[in-house]
Amino acid sequence: PLHHHPPPPHPPSLTRRCVKSHTRRPAVAQNKGPRLEGRNGEVWRRYLSGWTQERIAAEHGITQSRVSRIIAEVRESIPEEDRQAVATTVIERLDRVVAEATAILERDHPVVHQGRIVHDIVEYVRDEDGNISIGEDGNPLAAKVARLVDDSPKLQALDRILKADDARRRLLGLDAPRQTELSGTVTTTTVEPELLARLRERNARLVDPGDPGGTGD
Structure with a gap:
């Protein structure tokens, strides 16, 4: 009678190569494209929208140096043409x-105090002898005033x-x-x-x- 023999198994080296190739593919896929997921993506999008690094750091509770590193990492992960x-x-x-x-x-921007523009005396009222005239409140009398510039x-x-x-x-x-x-x-x-x-x-x-x-x- 004829005996049916099952096919021989794959060589161990070939099996190992197949397993390794399958385990490497997800890792390669994860490294492709910009790192825009999670917090890094939020930091990057806020940076592009005009947020300062100080504001981003306060929003996420991290240091500004960490914000700078995240921005640099995302920038490096973006393809050159997109960069x-x-x-x-x-x-x-x-x-x-x-x-x-x-x-x-x-x-120019005037000095404002308690909602009012502050003026300064640029010319005083003087008497016949050229002395500065003093008002009843004890302050010099102003002949000409100008806005203080802030x-x-x-x-x-x-x-x-x-x-x-x-x-x-x-x-x-x-x-x-x-x-x-x-x-x-x-x-x-x-x-x-x-x-x-x-x-x-x-x-x-x-x-x-x-x-x-x-x-x-």
Whole structure:
């Protein structure tokens, strides 16, 4: 009689190769595409929508350095062609920030106290001898007054421009050995030296608010 013999099993090496190939495929699939799931995706989308890293960190209860790492990780996971589009979008947003801040720099802002504009005397009433006339309340009489100008909005706008320019330089790779090429026009903003000096003076006063000269002594 004829005996039926079952086919021989697969060689052990072939079986192991098949198992390994099946176990590797999910891992490869997980590494493809941008990492936009979970918290990382929320951080990235908020970053693109214009949130500052400080605000994102407060929203998620993490440090700003962690936010920076998440943004860098997501950016690295995005394909190069998509990364160029993202960079262009961010630069357009930075350009809008600079344009709005520049508009603030170009106009004066009065000092307001308790809902009223504060004025200062620029010319006093004087008597025949040239002495300043004093009113019944004991204060000098004003012949001409002018609104006090508040430089704080301009200094804040200047600070925002400097930060936006710094972010744009890092995004374009101007401070790195490798420069990223982007299509479009990059706006350059010129800052007056006097405004820079005022910003430094304000920062010095923040160190010691009780020192009018900002020397910290």
